[in-house]
Amino acid sequence: MAQKLHQPVRMCVVCRERFAQSALLRLQCREGSLEPYGGEGRSFYLCPSCTHHKKTPGQLARQCKHGGTEMLMNRLKEIIVNDG
Template identity: 40%
Template sequence: MKICVRMCICCKNRFEQKNLLRLQYLNKKLQKYTNYGRSFYICHECLNQQNNKKLLNSILNICKTKDKEKILLDLKEISLDSTKSTSM
């Protein structure tokens, strides 16, 4: 059986695909992957770190935007949503 391995855009570590959060930047909004378009992966360790400038810079670079406040709001929303779904 083939194991899909993907890389976190922040820490550059490789993980199994099922252990990563897959996001995309679509219509000027950071969101969970919708099975359409390009995407990127973030590990849960990087997502849960407080004040992670490297994560923010990595996302801004991939999304080709400079709107830090919007990205931070979207990221917090996704982070809260992913913690709710994993706790259920």
């Protein structure tokens, strides 16, 4: 069996598919705000195709107990732009 490179695999919280960790956007909620993962605390992953999935706002709201879905989605767009 051909084993791929020893890449860590993580699950996207929206589509629940598994991807190489490096292909995913790693996020976390800090003080009710959506942020790129800062090195500590709880984090979660989003795959590139789910950044505009219709289920994404609900999943972000589930991860971030504070904040409306609109605010969270706006923040997600900012993070993606800054990440590029």
